[in-house]
Amino acid sequence: MAVAKLGPVCQLLCWTVLKQIKYSRPFRKSASSFISGGFANHNCTITNPIFCQFLRHQRNFHSTTPVMVTKILTVDEIFSMKSLHDYLKRVETEYANCLEAVNAADIHTDDEELRTKRTRMSFLGPLIQKIKDLEIKRREFEETEELLKENDPDLRELVQREHENCHAAIQEMKQIILSLLIPEEQSDMSDLVLEVTAGVGGQEAMLFTAEIFDMYQNFAAFHGWNFDILEFMPSDIGGVRHATASISGPLSYKKMKFEAGVHRVQRVPKTEKQGRTHTSTMTVAILPQPSEISFTINSKDLRIETKRASGAGGQHVNTTDSAVRIVHLPTGMVSECQQERSQIKNKEKAMKVLRAKIYNAKLEEETSKRYQTRKLQIGTKGRSEKIRTYNFSQDRVTDHRIGKTLHDVHCFLSGEALLDQMSVSLQQFSEQEDLIDILENK
Amino acid sequence: MNGILKLVINQLRRGITKQETLVTLPCRAAGGAVAPPADCSVTVEEAVSLWTQHFLQHGVSEPLSSSHYIIAHVLGKKTLESVERRRLRETLTDKERECVWKLCSKRLTRMPVQYVIEEWDFRDLTLKMRPPVFIPRPETEELVSLVLEHLQSEQVMKARGKAAVHCLEIGCGSGAISLSLLHSVPQLKGIALDQSQEAVCLTKENASRLGLQDRLEVRKLDIMKDAALIVRDYGPVDVLVSNPPYLFTEDMASLEAEILKFEDHSALDGGLDGMSVISQILALAPQLLTNEGRLYLEVDPRHPPLLQWLVEEQTEGLHYLGTSCDLTTRPRFCVLQRSG
Numbered sequence: 216m217a218v219a220k221l222g223p224v225c226q227l228l229c230w231t232v233l234k235q236i237k238y239s240r241p242f243r244k245s246a247s248s249f250i251s252g253g254f255a256n257h258n259c260t261i262t263n264p265i266f267c268q269f270l271r272h273q274r275n276f277h278s279t280t281p282v283m284v285t286k287i288l289t290v291d292e293i294f295s296m297k298s299l300h301d302y303l304k305r306v307e308t309e310y311a312n313c314l315e316a317v318n319a320a321d322i323h324t325d326d327e328e329l330r331t332k333r334t335r336m337s338f339l340g341p342l343i344q345k346i347k348d349l350e351i352k353r354r355e356f357e358e359t360e361e362l363l364k365e366n367d368p369d370l371r372e373l374v375q376r377e378h379e380n381c382h383a384a385i386q387e388m389k390q391i392i393l394s395l396l397i398p399e400e401q402s403d404m405s406d407l408v409l410e411v412t413a414g415v416g417g418q419e420a421m422l423f424t425a426e427i428f429d430m431y432q433n434f435a436a437f438h439g440w441n442f443d444i445l446e447f448m449p450s451d452i453g454g455v456r457h458a459t460a461s462i463s464g465p466l467s468y469k470k471m472k473f474e475a476g477v478h479r480v481q482r483v484p485k486t487e488k489q490g491r492t493h494t495s496t497m498t499v500a501i502l503p504q505p506s507e508i509s510f511t512i513n514s515k516d517l518r519i520e521t522k523r524a525s526g527a528g529g530q531h532v533n534t535t536d537s538a539v540r541i542v543h544l545p546t547g548m549v550s551e552c553q554q555e556r557s558q559i560k561n562k563e564k565a566m567k568v569l570r571a572k573i574y575n576a577k578l579e580e581e582t583s584k585r586y587q588t589r590k591l592q593i594g595t596k597g598r599s600e601k602i603r604t605y606n607f608s609q610d611r612v613t614d615h616r617i618g619k620t621l622h623d624v625h626c627f628l629s630g631e632a633l634l635d636q637m638s639v640s641l642q643q644f645s646e647q648e649d650l651i652d653i654l655e656n657k
Numbered sequence: 658m659n660g661i662l663k664l665v666i667n668q669l670r671r672g673i674t675k676q677e678t679l680v681t682l683p684c685r686a687a688g689g690a691v692a693p694p695a696d697c698s699v700t701v702e703e704a705v706s707l708w709t710q711h712f713l714q715h716g717v718s719e720p721l722s723s724s725h726y727i728i729a730h731v732l733g734k735k736t737l738e739s740v741e742r743r744r745l746r747e748t749l750t751d752k753e754r755e756c757v758w759k760l761c762s763k764r765l766t767r768m769p770v771q772y773v774i775e776e777w778d779f780r781d782l783t784l785k786m787r788p789p790v791f792i793p794r795p796e797t798e799e800l801v802s803l804v805l806e807h808l809q810s811e812q813v814m815k816a817r818g819k820a821a822v823h824c825l826e827i828g829c830g831s832g833a834i835s836l837s838l839l840h841s842v843p844q845l846k847g848i849a850l851d852q853s854q855e856a857v858c859l860t861k862e863n864a865s866r867l868g869l870q871d872r873l874e875v876r877k878l879d880i881m882k883d884a885a886l887i888v889r890d891y892g893p894v895d896v897l898v899s900n901p902p903y904l905f906t907e908d909m910a911s912l913e914a915e916i917l918k919f920e921d922h923s924a925l926d927g928g929l930d931g932m933s934v935i936s937q938i939l940a941l942a943p944q945l946l947t948n949e950g951r952l953y954l955e956v957d958p959r960h961p962p963l964l965q966w967l968v969e970e971q972t973e974g975l976h977y978l979g980t981s982c983d984l985t986t987r988p989r990f991c992v993l994q995r996s997g
Contacts, residue, residue, distance in 0.1 A: 425742060447738045453746065521795070524985045529796050529957065530904055530925050533916050535722050535770045537795060539984075556726075556735055556778035558795035559802070562984065 288647060290389045298654040302396075303346060310339045342395045349388045356381040396653060397646045406463035406504040407471055408445070408571035413456050414477065416495025419484035421454025423605075424497040426628055427478060428458050431471075433630030440464025444554055445564045452486070459550075459568050461504065468503055473616075473641040475501040476602030483607070492608060496601070502571040503578065510574050517569075518542040521558065541565045548572050612637070617644050698748040704728055705737070708761045715765055718913060723770050724761065730774040731756045767914040779833040782840060782867060786831060790859045791924035793833040796983045797900050800955045800990055801837045803981055804898055807951060808842050813895070821846045825891055825945060827880050827899040827938055828852075830924060832860030832873075834898055839869045846872050848891050852879035853921060880937050893947040900955040901934040902927040931957050932964075939967060939993075943974035946995040951978070958987040968993060 293299055313332040320329055359378040365371060411428050413420040435442035446459040462471065479496050487493060522536040538553035539561040550572065552565035603614045605624050612627045613620040619640050627633040699707070705724050712720030725737040731753050734740050749757060763773045771777040771786040778784075779793050780801060786792055807813060808822060822845050826835045829849035839847050851857050857877045864870040878887055904925045909917070916925070927933055935956065942952045952975070956964065961980040968977045976996040983989040 444738065449738070449742075453742045519984050521984055523795065527908075527958075528983065528985055528987060529794060529955070529989065530791075530900075530902070531908065531912065531916075533769055533771075533792055533794070533913065533920070535719055535726055554736060554738060557780055557798060558984070559780055559798035560778070 290386060290393065293393060293647075293650070294389055296654070298651075302654045303392075306339060306342060307346065310336065310343045313339075342392065345388055345392050345395065349385065349392065352381060352385050352388060356385060393646075393650065397649050398653070405468050405506070406461065407468045408459055408461050408502040408504055408568055409471065409474075410459045410500040410502065410568075411455065411457070412498045412500075413450075413454070414496035414498055416480075416493060418450060418452055418454060418486055419480075419493055420495040420497055421450040421456055422452070422485065423454075423478075423480045423495055424458070425449075425453060425455040427497055427499065428455055428460075430628045430630040430634065431462075431474070432460070434471075434634055435462050435464070435467070435630075437631045437635065438464060438467070438470070440467045443564075445552055445568050446550070447554060461564075461567055463504070468501070469642070470635075470638050471501050472503075473602075473638065473645065474499050476600050479601055479604045481604060481606045481608070500575075502575040504567070504571050505574040510570065510577075512543070512570060512573065516544050518544060519562065523558075537561050539565045541569050543569055543573055546573060546576065548576070614641065617641060699754060700748050701728060701732065701740070701745045704749055704754070704757055708757070711761070712764065717764060717767060718915065719770075723764050726770050727760045727764060727773055728757055730776075731760065735778070766918075768919055769915045772919060779831075780837050780840075782833070782836060782863075784831050784833060784836070784863050785859060785866065787855070787859055788919045789921040790853070790856045791830040791920055793831060793900075796989055797833060797955055798837075799981075799983055800898070800900060800953060801834055803990055803992065804834075804838060804896060804953050805841055807953075808838065808845065808896065819844070822896070823894040824848070824896040824898060825894040826850065827897070828856075828901050828924065828934070829860045829875065830856050830900075832863045832875070834900065835860070835873055836863055836867055836869055838898075839872050840867065848874045848876070848894070850876050850878045850880065850887065850891075852877065852881075853923065855921070856924075880934065880941070884937070884941055888941060888944045892945040893950060894945060895947055895950050896953065897938070897942055897945055897950065898953045899934075899938055901938060903931045903935065903955070903957045903960065905929065905931045905957070927957075930963075931960065935960065935964065936967070939964070939972055939975065942993065943972070943995055948995060950995050952991075952993040952995075954991045954993075955989060956991055958989060961988045961991055964991050 313336045316332055317329065317336065356378070359374050359381055362374045363371065363378060365374070409431055411424050411431075413424040416423070432442050441461075441463045443461045443463075444458065445461055446457065448456040448458065450456050477496050477498050479494060481492055481494050483490055484493050484495075518541070520540040520542070522534055522538060523532060526532055535556070536553075537556055537558040538551065539558060540549065540551040541562070542549050548569060550565045550568040552561040552568070554564060555561045602616055603612065605612050605627070607624055610624055611620050611622050612624055612633070614637055617640055619637065621627060621633050621637060623633065627637075705728055708724035708728070709720045712723055717723060729735060729737045729740055731749075732740050732744065737745075760773050764770065768788070769792060771792045772788045775786055776783055777786050777792065780798050784793070804824075808824075813822065822842065824835065824838055824845055824847045826847065826849045829835055829851045832849060835847045835849040839845055849860050851860065854877055857875050860873075860875045861870070864873045864875065880887065902923065902925050904912075904927055906926055906929055909922065909926055912925075927935065935954065938952070938954070946952065954964075965977045965980075968975050974995055976994045978992040978994050980988045981990040981992065
């Protein structure tokens with residue numbers, strides 16, 4: 216399942232690498248052969264593979280603060296790590312032990328320990344299979360390597376092709392093995408509530424908030440997700456003070472979760488008369504949407520407020536004001552909705568936001584310890600941290616967590632390929648952190 | 658909410674100067690209608706603030722949301738928030754401007770927004786609205802929730818198997834209750850009655866717009882006069898539901914102009930104690946319901962104790978199950994069941 220889910224990610228990774236190759240001059244020629252050979256030239260592009268070591272980024276002309284950067288590693292780099300080999304060895308041993316125990320036991324015995332072992336085996340099975348496959352391919356690769364030394368030109372060409380195919384297959388297998396090692400987060404499968412709030416910078420911050428909200432709306436359309444506006448508080452010159460939307464669709468949470476945090480804009484605002492550059496901020500929160508079953512709220516803990524509360528209500532009153540505000544009494548959390556003409560629909564939407572807010576607060580409590588050491592924060596800590604700068608005069612977007620800069624701000628704000636590229640990098644980075652945690656903690 | 662209001666008021670203050678240069682408003686024609694500006698351009702935002710201010714000046718209730726809903730409607734959207742922000746700063750086309758002026762002029766006569774734009778949302782459905790047919794209130798959405806909860810409960814599903822479940826509505830108005838129930842419960846068949854020809858026509862129209870006409874029979878019948886006929890032709894049903902007129906006659910005079918001038922009084926006025934239609938429904942319910950069939954009523958918050966007393970003391974074959982409150986925690990809904 217994990218493989219299937221990671222499929223598109225791998226493709227995008229391939230595409231990203233391709234782009235890098237196209238733009239780095241020495242490899243321009245080999246770009247076409249790269250396409251035919253899959254990952255054949257992959258490791259050539261990395262000039263200085265330093266692993267798991269923080270580099271102090273040089274102060275660039277455009278970066279405002281020096282950032283700590285960890286590199287995104289290639290598959291080969293990860294496979295050259297000793298800890299990975301040790302880990303795979305341990306897994307193999309564990310699998311062999313389980314197998315032995317299960318085989319040795321009587322078919323009819325069904326004690327707790329044996330059942331755990333069987334579950335573990337079925338969990339490890341696909342991984343073990345891939346490790347074996349990889350070993351076979353590696354041997355094949357070595358054989359072709361030997362054959363390459365032959366002088367017959369016809370044979371050489373044939374072997375060369377075989378050699379490249381082997382390499383591509385090996386890369387693919389390595390990628391699959393890595394994806395099998397990365398654990399799934401439970402909330403990765405859930406839908407989410409996106410919350411944007413204008414920060415410092417007055418009207419300019421609100422205009423920027425509106426642009427970011429539009430960016431995510433387009434991003435949702437780009438991925439074919441459903442985007443449903445729940446709250447929307449406009450400012451008077453076309454900006455947004457605060458807005459929430461529910462986003463649902465395959466991998467939506469997984470792709471959106473690293474968007475949470477403070478986004479900063481540097482540009483000359485439309486409202487600025489003297490042409491000075493301003494810096495403004497806005498905040499994005501990404502709240503996983505709990506399913507009805509996994510999380511319930513006691514209706515006694517809620518206070519619901521509507522415009523109809525004063526006066527007699529019912530047939531006595533005809534109003535078009537269908538706004539609903541819900542207060543969760545134990546936590547004091549509030550949500551409000553007036554997007555719909557139907558009051559009951561507004562109540563449902565307000566409930567959706569409230570549930571997500573309360574659930575997220577709970578989730579944060581649980582996971583804050585786990586993520587304390589991470590660079591890629593999600594949740595409260597991440598929300599107060601500046602994660603990204605949109606600089607219009609230099610026409611660039613920089614993500615400070617991974618030190619990645621992309622050019623063409625307008626294209627980035629259109630919420631399509633460039634934002635997706637950033638999102639893929641963040642995911643890779645996060646998966647790498649997960650992986651290293653696993654390899655080094657066990 | 659207050660934030661938005663303040664902003665709009667600021668906008669209005671700025672709008673006042675704009676208004677004088679842009680549009681000569683108010684220039685009242687006969688019957689309170691405002692002549693549209695013939696040869697000047699108005700952006701969506703300007704139109705909204707102009708009309709909000711104009712409604713305010715003329716004491717029209719909910720000036721802001723009225724202009725929002727009407728103008729959004731002209732632009733083909735339900736709410737102004739769903740109109741693209743860029744569009745708000747663009748000029749209205751001649752046709753749009755004429756339409757906005759025509760509809761907003763109607764609103765100046767205190768015609769409810771729902772009648773002005775000729776539609777409104779009720780739960781998941783968008784229904785056609787036409788004077789004088791009663792405009793469904795948000796409380797009734799909750800009445801539907803109560804009935805749905807019952808209809809979708811395992812108990813009812815199991816009892817009926819694959820057979821159709823029948824529902825009868827007394828006083829259907831625009832058809833909101835029956836159509837919502839049919840929309841949510843595929844094996845439900847409905848009968849909707851109203852004493853007003855306009856209501857019957859509107860319910861039929863809404864049913865066919867929603868493609869539910871095959872499962873809904875709509876008849877012009879009066880529960881007060883045609884009781885025998887109704888019992889003969891339409892009983893017994895699994896669920897009887899009604900939002901009957903429940904206002905006390907003495908309260909009628911204090912209603913807002915929107916209701917008093919435009920809505921059908923017979924859909925509102927429930928007699929001296931607001932109980933005249935309710936008592937009639939209670940009296941007929943035992944004959945109209947199957948065994949253990951249920952009656953759901955929306956009533957005035959003063960009614961439930963009275964109703965309970967009436968059922969327990971005077972009505973044979975009906976059992977008072979309980980009272981439910983609306984969102985504002987007023988006792989609003991009565992649930993009854995036919996018993997042995």
